[in-house]
Amino acid sequence: MLALYCQLFGVLHVSRDTTPFSTHPHQITLEDAARIFNVEEVLAFEGSSTYLKADVSYTQNVFWTKVEFKNTDTTPLPLMLQNLRAPVGMIDVWVFKDGNEVASHKLGMFRDSSARAVRSTKSVFYLSLQPGEEATVVTRLESLGAMNLTWEVLSTGQYTLKNSLEMVFWGLFGGAVLALIIYNLTMLINLKERTHLFYVLHASCAWWFVYAMSGMLHFLGVLDGDKIFVSTWFVPFLMLFWLSLFSMEFFDLKTNDSLSYRIFSITAWASFGMFVVMSFGLFTQALLPYAHHVVAFGYMLILFMLVATVRLVFKQYEGAWYFLIGEGTYLLALTFTIVAISARIELTTSLLFVLPLGMLVEIVMFSMALSSKIGRMKVKHRHDTLLLLEESKFAAVGKNISEVVHQWKEPISSLASHVVYLEGLLRFGKEKEMHKGLEEGLPNMKKTLFYLKDSLDELYGFFAKTPHLEPFFPAKQIALALQIQRSRLLLQDVEVVVACSEKVSITNNQSALANVLMILLDNSLEAFAHDPNRKGRKITITTSLKSDHWHLCYEDNAGGIALVPPERIFDTGVSTKESGMGLGLSLAKKLVTERMNGALHVKSSRDTTQFYLSVPV
């Protein structure tokens, strides 16, 4: 392509085949530190360039460029001239044809984008050359940061294609970040975990920074250009601030790792401090000439955070790898960009996408870390639930067995007492009384054996799952439950008063009622056991039959429920007992509502607790 150029007499010969190209090797670049030049002087300048690179790092100096074009085609040549970097303060362009100024453009981020002939994310203007026509373009550049001093010359078709592709890229980038933000916002709403909040804030800052740097914000006209320009100084620090908080929260460093916690606290405070200082740039221009020094500081902060993350990886924190990859990629991209901006390598269009891509990788990685954490939490939660279920099953089996034991204690001991007596008669040589002893004892022994058998059948019925409804006598179930708990009630000196008609029969789930009664009794007994000094312990069970519902009121004076509202006692996992798992009463409620189609309510005062059960008959 170079062969097509001809720089004879300083005139750049242009045709359809030469675009796109950069004006860099062909232009005259003048550094105007003292700000003494004007456009006529530059136009008339015949010497050589005083500055040779295409890019200039942070400077407050004014730069002038001059480039002459000639259309060597036989047809008119429409050209688009574009500056590679969006965040350049002011670019003034004058176009001369035959020594006369034919056009001038006020470009750059500090200027209003809506007043331009070509509205774009970057500084662009249109130049048309008739066949054989020559034009001289003089440019004055002034900014507060790094600048690219050249024009990229494209045909209108090339420009449209390139610009559209860039727009697609920014659209995709913005869309991806927006999707991640929305996803994590919903997570924030659902889980109410601060980690997601910090993530969303961090990603928002990253989005803002990239859109400001790319000129998208200026293009969209959301804010004054100079404000957008200034925001590229302080938003990165805000981003680092949220990232520090995000890391601390994600790994729960406060409780897990005090050194890492301190490191991230330092980066958080430092970046927040820099954010505050740099945001003064919104109000005063005085700060900005020094602003670029903080880039090094920001870079060091990220490096510092990366080292801390490496430490977390070594300590095998889950998700630390995602952080390392994310932060590492970002740091790499940032390094490239800084090197490019500081004019150490020549800036190309593709280099401009390195930072956004690095940033995208970073926030994708963080989001992955978050979702993998949620996944792990889910697995853990499922595991915990299973464990709790197993425990409660085990406890239930244990309880059933202990109830059988309680039920059988007395009959077995009375049966054994017959054996003791008969053995005594035998051992102490009272053969004469043996006959009488057997005659007296045998009927009772037989009766006891049958009682054991019957009670076994009853217990089977009591604990057997009968999902179907059947007619039964609730009074019998109450008596049976009290019989099973008899020794515990006696031991704890609990008086039981039952007012229940034995003749009432209802059609409902018998075993569900039995279970509910056992749970209520167990609950009272545990509460009484918890308060050994309580006198006058009493449980009152009253029942009534009203129209089509059977009501049972169960009251104990083992102290009220210290919960507001007391209905919370039915929630799974809620227990006022130190050792309680909060399963009993929630199960009772479930049994009543689901198996018996009834309702279970609780009322509580300082001393007493009443459970109201009502089931259809």
Added chain:
Amino acid sequence: MDIDHTLFEGVRILYAEDDPVTRENITKTLRLFCSHVFSVEDGQAAVEVFEKEEPHIVILDYVMPRMNGLNAAKAMRALAPEIPIFMTSSYTDKEKLIGVMHLGLVDYLEKPLELFSLVKTLAKCLERLHEGLRLRVIFPSGVVYDGLRKEIGIKGVYATLTKKETQLLDFLLANHQRVVTQGEIEQKLYEGNVEANTVRNLVYRLRQKCGQEAIETAKGRGYSICAMPC
């Protein structure tokens, strides 16, 4: 099983159990070798009978209405610190009994009861009574006193004791580890209504029968017994 029927002669056993069948059978069994068995159906009745009958051995069931075995045992210990008490209970109540070691129970028997262990535990109680000078004791003079039969004598020659003398001797023996004050004796034997020299005269008469060294005078404080189990 060989058991000396005379071993439990005169021994009074208090048995508390709420289950009527068990109570009846065990009471009948105890009566096979011991003629004085008081059986009651709850802890409160047990304490009442204990105060009235002053039994030598107490058997309490742990789970009972009105007052459980544990509280009954506590009440009895307050009245008679050295009385042998043992409890019967189910295996499931075992853990609760670990907490009552300080009550100095002789043992606890797991229900259902078994004849051999019942007799063995009763024998253990007798041994404790013996060591506590509540059965046969010998005084330094060689005179032997049988706390169950209330007989006193030497080499098969028996003397008779008056009711007050027996009461005083039993009281001193029950508290053989310490000095018993004159006031305590007056209270126990006469409920406080007594003339000045009565106790001193009673001690004098008792010394005539047991030997001078049997009752020691702690000057200004009271009396203490000197005897050994035999």
